[in-house]
Amino acid sequence: MLDFWRLYAKSPSAVFGLVVLIIVIILAAVASLIFPEDPFRLAGTPMSGPGENGFLLGSDTLGRDVAAGILHGAKTSLMIGLIATLAAVFIGIFMGALAGYYGGLIDDMLMRVTEIFQTIPSFVFAILLVAIMKPSIESIVIAITVVSWPGVARLVRGEFLSLKNREFVQACHTLGMGDFQIMMREILPNCLSPIIVIGSLMVATAILIESGLAFLGLGDPNIMSWGFQIGAGRTMLRSAWWVCTFPGLAILATVLAINLVGEGLNDALNPRLRDRN
Amino acid sequence: MTQELLRISNLDIALPAGADRDLAVQGLDLTLSPGETVCVVGESGSGKSLTARAVMGLLPAPHVRVSGGSIDFLGEDLTKVTDARLREIRGSEISMVFQEPMTALNPVMSIGKQIDEVFRFHGTMSSKERYENSLKLLTDVNLPDPAQIMNAYPHELSGGQRQRAMIAMALALSPKIVIADEPTTALDVTTQAQILKLIKDMQGVYNTGVLFITHDFGVVADIADRVVVMQYGKVVETGSVDKVLNNPEHPYTQALIAAVPSLQPRTARQASDKVVLDVRGLKKNFGGGKSFFGLGKPTRSVAAVRGVDLQLHRGETLGIVGESGSGKSTLARCIIRLMDNNGGDILLEGVDLAKLGRAAMREWRPKIQMVFQDPFASLNPRIKVGEIISKGPILQGVAAEEAETRTRELLSIVGLDERAFDRYPHEFSGGQRQRIGIARSLALKPEVLIADEPVSALDVSIQAQVLELLEEIRESMNLSMIFITHDLRVAAQVCDRLAVMRYGDIVETGLTADVFANPTHEYTKALLDAVPGKGWKQAADAA
Numbered sequence: 179m180l181d182f183w184r185l186y187a188k189s190p191s192a193v194f195g196l197v198v199l200i201i202v203i204i205l206a207a208v209a210s211l212i213f214p215e216d217p218f219r220l221a222g223t224p225m226s227g228p229g230e231n232g233f234l235l236g237s238d239t240l241g242r243d244v245a246a247g248i249l250h251g252a253k254t255s256l257m258i259g260l261i262a263t264l265a266a267v268f269i270g271i272f273m274g275a276l277a278g279y280y281g282g283l284i285d286d287m288l289m290r291v292t293e294i295f296q297t298i299p300s301f302v303f304a305i306l307l308v309a310i311m312k313p314s315i316e317s318i319v320i321a322i323t324v325v326s327w328p329g330v331a332r333l334v335r336g337e338f339l340s341l342k343n344r345e346f347v348q349a350c351h352t353l354g355m356g357d358f359q360i361m362m363r364e365i366l367p368n369c370l371s372p373i374i375v376i377g378s379l380m381v382a383t384a385i386l387i388e389s390g391l392a393f394l395g396l397g398d399p400n401i402m403s404w405g406f407q408i409g410a411g412r413t414m415l416r417s418a419w420w421v422c423t424f425p426g427l428a429i430l431a432t433v434l435a436i437n438l439v440g441e442g443l444n445d446a447l448n449p450r451l452r453d454r455n
Numbered sequence: 456m457t458q459e460l461l462r463i464s465n466l467d468i469a470l471p472a473g474a475d476r477d478l479a480v481q482g483l484d485l486t487l488s489p490g491e492t493v494c495v496v497g498e499s500g501s502g503k504s505l506t507a508r509a510v511m512g513l514l515p516a517p518h519v520r521v522s523g524g525s526i527d528f529l530g531e532d533l534t535k536v537t538d539a540r541l542r543e544i545r546g547s548e549i550s551m552v553f554q555e556p557m558t559a560l561n562p563v564m565s566i567g568k569q570i571d572e573v574f575r576f577h578g579t580m581s582s583k584e585r586y587e588n589s590l591k592l593l594t595d596v597n598l599p600d601p602a603q604i605m606n607a608y609p610h611e612l613s614g615g616q617r618q619r620a621m622i623a624m625a626l627a628l629s630p631k632i633v634i635a636d637e638p639t640t641a642l643d644v645t646t647q648a649q650i651l652k653l654i655k656d657m658q659g660v661y662n663t664g665v666l667f668i669t670h671d672f673g674v675v676a677d678i679a680d681r682v683v684v685m686q687y688g689k690v691v692e693t694g695s696v697d698k699v700l701n702n703p704e705h706p707y708t709q710a711l712i713a714a715v716p717s718l719q720p721r722t723a724r725q726a727s728d729k730v731v732l733d734v735r736g737l738k739k740n741f742g743g744g745k746s747f748f749g750l751g752k753p754t755r756s757v758a759a760v761r762g763v764d765l766q767l768h769r770g771e772t773l774g775i776v777g778e779s780g781s782g783k784s785t786l787a788r789c790i791i792r793l794m795d796n797n798g799g800d801i802l803l804e805g806v807d808l809a810k811l812g813r814a815a816m817r818e819w820r821p822k823i824q825m826v827f828q829d830p831f832a833s834l835n836p837r838i839k840v841g842e843i844i845s846k847g848p849i850l851q852g853v854a855a856e857e858a859e860t861r862t863r864e865l866l867s868i869v870g871l872d873e874r875a876f877d878r879y880p881h882e883f884s885g886g887q888r889q890r891i892g893i894a895r896s897l898a899l900k901p902e903v904l905i906a907d908e909p910v911s912a913l914d915v916s917i918q919a920q921v922l923e924l925l926e927e928i929r930e931s932m933n934l935s936m937i938f939i940t941h942d943l944r945v946a947a948q949v950c951d952r953l954a955v956m957r958y959g960d961i962v963e964t965g966l967t968a969d970v971f972a973n974p975t976h977e978y979t980k981a982l983l984d985a986v987p988g989k990g991w992k993q994a995a996d997a998a
Contacts (some may be wrong), residue, residue: 345833348793349895353847354820367837 185446192442198435202428206256209249217250217402218242225418236420238411244421248428250402255432258315259384262322267377269323270330275361277331278338289335292328300325304387308396314400318391322384333376337369371447378440382433391428404429460529460631460664461487461510467523467867468505468514468688479505479519480688485596487632487664492655494667494675494696497685498711498914506685507634509534510666511551511800512541529631537868547577548678550625554637556617560609566593566606566620573627592623595660596653615646622653629661636668643778644941648985651678664987670914672715673944676700678989684708700991714919716944720967720987723951724771731935732767732823732903737809739782739789739800739959759785762799767903772929772936774967775948776943776982782959783939787905790937791825792816804905820849823901826925830888834880840866840891841876847898858898865894869924890924897928904929905937910945922949943986947971955979 187193215221223231225239231237274314277288304321311317341347342365350360391397392405393412401449404425411421468480480502488491495503508514509521512533526533533541545551553559570589574580579587586605593601596619607619611931618638625633635654639647655678658665667678671835675682675696682699684692684707692705703709759782759905769775775783789796794807801808808819827833834843844865845858853861859876866875870891880888889909896904906925910918922945929936940946946953946967953970955963955978963976974980983989 345827345829346835348788349825349827349833349847351793352791352820352823352825352852353895353899354817355846364835364838368835413797 182446186442189442189445191438192445195435195438195442198431199439202252202432202435203256205249206252208247209253211431213243213246213249215246217246221246225414227418229421235424236418238407238418238421239414244407244424247402247407248404248425250349251404251407251425252428252432254315254401254403255385255388255429258319258322258388259381259436262319262326263377263380265319265323266327266380267330267373269327271334271366271373273327274331274334274336275338275366278335279342279357279361279365281339285335288331292331295324295328298325301387301390304391305394305396308391313391313396313398315401318388318396318398321391322387325387326380326383329380330373330376333372334369335374341365341368375440375444375447377442378436382436382440385429385433385436458529459488461485461666462527462529463506463510463524465524466506466509466521466526468502468509469522470519471518475996476688478522478688480509480685483524483685483688483690485666485683485690485693487666489631489664490617490658490662491680492658492665492667492678493681493683494669494679494744495647495683495685496669496672496675496711498670498916500687502688502848503670503685503686504636507551507636507666510634511545511549512538513551518545520762543577546630547628549634550628550630552618552621552625552633552635552638555641556614556621557609559621561978562609564698565606565608565610570605570620570624570627570964573624576629579974581984588627589623591816592627593620595626595657596620596623598623612648612709615649616640618621618646618650619653620641622650622657626657626661630663632664633658634666634668638667639672639674640669644943644985644987645778645981647674648677649989651987664767671987672700672712672915673688673986673988673991711916714916716922716942716948718944718947718971718986720971721949721951722945723966723968726951727769729769729805730766731769732765732937733800733802734763734765734790735800735802737763737765737789737801738797739785739794740797756865759959760789760796763956763959763961765954765961767935767937770929770933770952772938774946774953775937775939775956776941776946777956778941780958780983781956783956784907785959787825787907787937787939791905793825812906821847822901823903823905824896824899824901826889826892826896826904826906826909829912830885830892831912832909833892834888836880838872838879839876840878840880840883843880843891844895844898847895851899861898862894865897868897868928869894870920872993884917885913886921889913889917889921893921893924893928897932900932902935904934905939907939908941909938911940911942918945925949943982955982 220241221231222237222241224237224239224375226233228234233243233245235248237243243398273288273292275329277285304325307321307324308317311320347360347364350364388403389405393409395409397403397406407425408422411418415422419447456540463485466480466483467478469753470477470479483506486492495506497503497814505519511531514520521534529885567589570592571585574585574588588938589605591606598604598616598619612620624792632719639650642650651674654665657663669675679696682694682696682704683690684699686707692699692703692708699708700712703712737760740756740758742756744971763786775786777783788794790801799809803819803822806819808816811819841859841862845862848858848861849855863873863876866873871887871890880891883891909925910921913921926949928934938949950967953967954961957978963970963974963979970979971983974983
């Protein structure tokens with residue numbers, strides 16, 4: 179563990195990303211303490227600039243506090259990103275492992291199914307799914323999961339394909355080990371590194387998709403989100419720039435941080451890329 | 456003697472901080488004259504390859520670099536010249552032949568183009584002259600139909616042909632020195648013999664100095680004029696080939712040479728009449744499947760094993776020898792049911808394993824076990840050694856504590872410390888890992904052990920120890936063993952009987968001594984002829 183941290187800490191940008199990410203997580207965690215009120219509440223004078231009328235980051239056209247929205251929105255973004263990614267990784271591992279391990283007809287069928295999902299542009303597909311299911315936090319998570327698992331499935335399939343013919347796996351066959359145990363105990367732990375890396379990057383994508391959906395008005399109407407804030411403020415971009423700008427910066431910082439962390443994990447977990455300078 | 460081409464004096468090569476030693480090569484002295492072949496011999500990690508790379512200026516800088524001494528090439532110190540000068544020298548004055556011709560050649564460029572490049576970078580010849588020169592080179596290295604090979608891509612050639620093309624490239628500008636880094640290690644013995652002869656012939660024509668890096672004393676005996684023996688980055692002995700091979704002075708050299716298996720076959724043990732394993736007409740084809748939905752053309756089918764018959768008697772070691780592609784590993788994997796065969800019977804104690812389903816086979820698994828070739832790929836890096844070994848018995852229903860006791864016993868039987876139990880495979884060397892693999896296969900108390908090239912990835916001194924261990928175990932547990940190898944020296948030491956395979960067929964079987972003394976099949980004769988250094992060790996052992 180200590181070795182791993184030392185490798186990770188080698189890259190300053192990865193450490194920077196981690197610091198930013200931790201700050202975002204802390205802000206999300208304390209959102210209800212700092213702003214105990216509903217972020218949709220009309221808190222004061224509409225269109226106040228940053229610092230005016232007691233609003234740190236200003237207020238929007240209806241007098242909602244932008245800062246409160248950003249903190250509560252952080253909670254939404256992180257939660258959706260995490261849950262959707264976990265679900266997608268789970269489905270991806272399931273499909274990829276079966277396809278890679280058994281090959282043949284099972285592989286053909288599972289991969290054709292995966293390809294059907296991959297041929298539809300993912301954001302359009304997500305919009306379609308949310309529109310059909312009616313916007314709610316559950317439907318958004320489901321939509322993001324559905325559009326993001328194929329990547330994991332492809333990755334896991336490739337890893338399983340190469341690992342299943344290794345001699346240590348063959349040795350397990352000769353000992354009489356069952357298929358399920360070979361997959362879970364022998365092969366899967368050996369492909370965790372790339373899965374962790376792709377998973378961390380998927381969190382960032384999920385946050386972007388959620389923001390995009392909320393921006394288009396397909397977010398959960400009862401839950402504050404960065405995308406919703408930007409969508410609400412876009413018509414007054416010239417008269418009240420702060421309504422869009424601060425949530426936008428929050429998205430930028432969070433997605434960038436997660437990408438840097440993912441990159442750092444990749445370098446630390448993939449020994450062949452070490453010392454590539 | 457004419458003037459020396461190369462004089463390496465007191466060369467130090469530094470490794471990055473945190474490596475297992477500070478200097479990869481320490482205080483190395485070496486000279487090379489025109490027309491001479493100097494062999495640098497050593498086991499893995501001795502620094503022999505880095506020495507070769509240092510001469511070419513190909514060290515993986517900045518982590519590994521020359522930290523002291525000089526490499527004097529006709530008055531120029533190669534450790535001090537500019538990069539531009541070094542590029543001029545490479546290819547035209549000093550050239551290199553690598554171990555693996557498939558990766559050393561550019562896969563998306565035709566052979567002709569790659570040779571042409573060498574001329575283009577180092578001269579002013581017209582394209583017609585360059586073409587004619589390339590053609591002549593390919594003819595010189597005895598490639599069949601050189602004009603066609605000019606247009607061929609590396610994957611279209613065999614391993615031996617690729618290595619010939621590499622040698623043609625290395626010789627393109629008649630360099631004064633050719634550095635050959637294990638050029639025949641990736642090749643079959645018969646091909647190896649041809650390539651060694653080719654290097655010798657070419658050297659005669661061009662009067663080149665050859666610096667030949669190898670781990671194989673048989674090859675040394677065939678090709679060297681002088682020998683430099685390296686251990687842990689230091690030269691321990693240097694001298695003429697005759698002196699070093701036949702009267703080694705340093706204890707390390709003596710140990711290395713003693714570890715080279717003799718070609719003198721062992722006397723076969725009294726064979727039991729009882730047949731443990733009876734393989735009849737075993738067939739295995741690859742490919743020939745149809746694509747999805749049965750559309751498209753079926754893929755070409757290749758017969759890897761064509762109706763093999765084998766009998767393994769109780770307590771004997773049956774060697775299966777052959778070159779790469781002969782189907783020997785496929786045969787082993789069919790017998791142990793890692794692959795389904797396409798016909799034939801595998802009778803173990805009268806039961807046909809080939810007809811058993813996966814679940815029924817599980818009961819029979821303990822009776823037949825396997826030791827794998829690559830000690831680095833055959834152990835799961837994420838699982839502790841104790842668990843790797845005890846897993847087999849636990850799967851067969853042995854209680855966890857009993858399995859652990861047996862595992863600790865096995866660790867001591869294969870010569871490992873009991874503390875190995877709680878360690879991960881990466882903490883062990885190749886030889887130790889192979890011992891772990893052997894312990895795993897023994898944990899189920901098998902009747903038949905299949906060893907698939909168990910020592911071919913190991914250094915020669917380690918190889919001798921592992922072979923000894925296998926012998927002891929075979930003896931004490933009364934195992935019957937199928938021993939697969941490409942190395943006739945190893946086969947001579949281990950096997951009671953031999954089966955020689957080629958293209959999926961067994962072409963000859965018999966007692967090891969008989970096969971060695973009176974080979975009946977052409978192919979067996981060719982194999983025996985091609986064993987490197989056969990004159991040397993035989994003479995020495997007979998004496």
